[in-house]
Amino acid sequence: xxxxxxxxxxxxxxxxxxxxxxxxxxxxxxxxxxxxxxxxxxxxxxxxxxxxxxxxxxxxxxxxxxxxxxxxxxxxxxxxxxxxxxxxxxxxxxxxxxxxxxxxxxxxxxxxxxxxxxxxxxxxxxxxxxxxxxxxxxxxxxxxxxxxxxxxxxxxxxxxxxxxxxxxxxxxxxxxxxxxxxxxxxxxxxxxxxxxxxxxxxxxxxxxxxxxxxxxxxxxxxxxxxxxxxxxxxxxxxxxxxxxxxxxxxxxxxxxxxxxxxxxxxxxxxxxxxxxxxxxxxxxxxxxxxxxxxxxxxxxxxxxxxxxxxxxxxxxxxxxxxxxxxxxxxxxxxxxxxx
Numbered sequence: 001x002x003x004x005x006x007x008x009x010x011x012x013x014x015x016x017x018x019x020x021x022x023x024x025x026x027x028x029x030x031x032x033x034x035x036x037x038x039x040x041x042x043x044x045x046x047x048x049x050x051x052x053x054x055x056x057x058x059x060x061x062x063x064x065x066x067x068x069x070x071x072x073x074x075x076x077x078x079x080x081x082x083x084x085x086x087x088x089x090x091x092x093x094x095x096x097x098x099x100x101x102x103x104x105x106x107x108x109x110x111x112x113x114x115x116x117x118x119x120x121x122x123x124x125x126x127x128x129x130x131x132x133x134x135x136x137x138x139x140x141x142x143x144x145x146x147x148x149x150x151x152x153x154x155x156x157x158x159x160x161x162x163x164x165x166x167x168x169x170x171x172x173x174x175x176x177x178x179x180x181x182x183x184x185x186x187x188x189x190x191x192x193x194x195x196x197x198x199x200x201x202x203x204x205x206x207x208x209x210x211x212x213x214x215x216x217x218x219x220x221x222x223x224x225x226x227x228x229x230x231x232x233x234x235x236x237x238x239x240x241x242x243x244x245x246x247x248x249x250x251x252x253x254x255x256x257x258x259x260x261x262x263x264x265x266x267x268x269x270x271x272x273x274x275x276x277x278x279x280x281x282x283x284x285x286x287x288x289x290x291x292x293x294x295x296x297x298x299x300x301x302x303x304x305x306x307x308x309x310x311x312x313x314x315x316x317x318x319x320x321x322x323x324x325x326x327x328x329x330x331x332x333x334x335x336x337x338x339x
């Protein structure tokens with residue numbers, strides 16, 4: 001669920017996060033609007049897109065910023081310990097419980113708890129988590145005393161929780177209780193324009209310049225970095241920056257300093273573009289034809305989509321879809337006709 005008309009943030013920074021692309025500015029605008037609201041948030045996105053950074057930003061920009069920020073990775077805790085990690089336990093509650101211990105919710109009291117990989121939470125644990133969220137109180141494993149907690153919950157997952165709900169692997173009531181607000185982080189490959197800026201920002205950090213000097217990435221090296229698919233997203237980019245700093249002695253970072261896998265992938269990409277497979281070649285020719293045909297059609301019909309549909313024999317919806325696909329603005333043509 002999204003707040004209506006969350007404005008995009010014009011600057012390329014938000015609470016330690018970096019991004020100038022339209023998609024990231026929209027995310028920053030949403031976070032700026034949501035951070036002061038004391039509501040639960042689900043953050044989704046591929047591994048390495050920065051879900052914990054979003055949770056930290058929501059905490060730091062909220063009235064709870066002076067309270068604790070507690071992280072619990074639901075996917076890395078053994079099944080027999082997850083209940084204790086979440087809600088705490090009393091001495092003697094189970095073998096090895098030699099003393100009482102607070103759980104993550106008690107430690108996060110007056111602050112924010114970040115439940116990472118919430119999709120990994122066992123189905124039998126989900127009702128208890130739901131009760132804590134609804135009643136704002138916890139009871140430790142092996143205990144009888146109930147403790148009130150004042151906590152904001154931010155959860156994250158790289159799974160499709162809506163599908164998990166359909167498949168019966170995740171409770172629908174917990175899904176809606178956690179996802180009052182939904183923040184979707186785009187993969188880095190979907191915002192390649194951010195890559196040069198992310199790298200330049202990382203290389204220009206004060207501690208980096210002090211230790212390694214000011215670095216400059218050559219256009220050839222940057223072209224490879226920008227065309228790379230980044231399966232590990234921003235987390236992988238951070239590792240690549242560390243590689244660049246390790247293997248470049250001078251001020252200039254060139255192709256020779258890049259990780260070999262990036263250079264190899266760039267070479268394969270060039271090879272495929274020069275000698276495309278039949279299917280790829282066919283798709284390129286078809287796309288070129290569609291764009292040129294539609295551009296001429298809209299120009300001839302002066303941006304009138306209904307007329308273009310009648311003349312081409314296509315449905316108006318198909319014309320609209322193709323116009324969006326090839327970024328042809330019929331409104332511009334209509335305005336030109338009126339002048």
